[in-house]
Amino acid sequence: EKMMSMTETWLKKHRLLYTGATRNPFILTIHDATINIASFKTWLAQDYLFVRAFVPFVASVLIKAWKESDDNGDIEIILGGMASLQDEITWFKREATNWGISHSEVVPQQANINYCRFLESLMSPEMEYTVAITAFWAIEAVYQESFAYCLGEGSKTPPELKETCARWGNEGFGMYCQSLQRIADRRLLKASEDELKKAEVLFLSVLEHEVEFWNMSTAA
Ligand code: HMH
Structure with missing residues (x-):
């Protein structure tokens, strides 16, 4: 039997909160x-x-990888993530037009402000690479699991929302999340007790922010 990785251990330990974020x-x-x-x-x-x-935030993780990582492969994976973000921004703009949203009129809501502030705290140069990459993985993984579920067996997702779900629910994005998880687990294996504790606490913060973000959308 293969030993459970740190992220797998945390996913199991905090299952209820994780499910709250992904379902x-x-x-x-x-x-x-x-x-x-x-x-x-x-x-x-x-x-x-x-x-x-x-x-x-992703750029800050890239800088940390460059300074602190013991594996050159990390840079390519994070850079790949940055490249897809450019495509994502283009997509968001097009979707806004399709749904009659004018971004210049959109005011950030409190849950969004809180989450962005949290991202900013993770960007601090004092924040360790291990902790930041773990948070990065969690942020992406929640979207991947949530939207993959909307495309899974038995789902009745409306056709006009399928493209949105596929953006994060597709197999390639799933592989990318697994790559981030592998980096996080590799780093967590070598982390100090303090770093481990900090990474676990911030992992939980990510889940809480994700729940609040979804709730913000349904409350409006
Ligand atoms: C709130 N969490 C939120 N938005 C996103 N686009 C992602 C995660 C995934 O990139």
Whole structure:
């Protein structure tokens, strides 16, 4: 039997919160086709703002990898993530037009502001690479699992939302998340007790922010 990795251990230990993030009511209503389109539009408009703030966060992880990583392969994986973010921003703009959203009129909501502030705290040069890459993995993994579920067997996702779900629910994005998870696990194996504790706490913070972000979309 292969030993459980640190991230697998945490996923098991914090299953309830993880499921709260990946099977949130917002996602469940996409999956069963009862989604309120106003909620979807709120999510779309707010997530565009989030992704814009996510770019400098990923750039900060890239810098940490360059300075601290023991494996050159990390840079390519993170750079690949940055490249897809450019495509994602283009997609968000096109979708906004399709759904009649004007980004210049979108005001960031409190959950979004809080999450972006959290990202900023992770960008600090004092924040360790191991901790930042673990948070990065968790942020991507929640979206991957949530949207893959909307495309899975038995899902009734409306056709007009399938492209959105496929953006994070596709197999390639799944592999990318696994690559991030492998980096995080490799680093966590060598981490000090303090770093491990910090990474676990911030992993939980990511899950909490993700839950709040989904809830913000359904509340509007
Ligand atoms: C809130 N979490 C949020 N937005 C995203 N686009 C992702 C994660 C994945 O990139």
